[in-house]
Amino acid sequence: EAGVAQSPRYKIIEKRQSVAFWCNPISGHATLYWYQQILGQGPKLLIQFQNNGVVDDSQLPKDRFSAERLKGVDSTLKIQPAKLEDSAVYLCASSLGPTEPSFYTFGSGTRLTVV
């Protein structure tokens, strides 16, 4: 089956600019997650969607980050304005739902560099 698709793979922007990332989960996966992985660290959950509703966004810096999942399928994560410390890989993951964690699959990520 197709995996979790993310684009772009790489993005370089200047601080204070805006950027958006796109994620297409595995077909039929109701739950979608965005993680931030700073170099040398483990992934940190930013936001979790169940269908098109937000389940958890407690670690999302809401003054500059926003995310949406229209129609319960694709999702976009936006940063506006970007800061140097936002440089990281942004990973999207999806799963069937809360009872099947083994189907939790990551995308290849978008590497963001803020200069």
Added chain:
Amino acid sequence: GENVEQHPSTLSVQEGDSAVIKCTYSDSASNYFPWYKQELGKRPQLIIDIRSNVGEKKDQRIAVTLNKTAKHFSLHITETQPEDSAVYFCAASPGNFNKFYFGSGTKLNVKP
């Protein structure tokens, strides 16, 4: 919330030797513990997982052990091969399996 600590941060072994990576967690409600392997520039991939009702699980050269009382779990790789070289992450998930809290990662280098 949950806090997962992982040690060591780097591990270098000779091909054929065993490697052990250890993680501790803080939330006694955590009941699912996956391990991910991440090669450079690639996405994390699940290599093995264990649920809290099991003490040990094995899959060929890879095994995971869980001690709920002490709140720690470990990844064991036997007969290591150069292709095992990667960064390994442990994670813990409380309650409903959805949210994963990751450790900081262990960079494993297997020398031929």
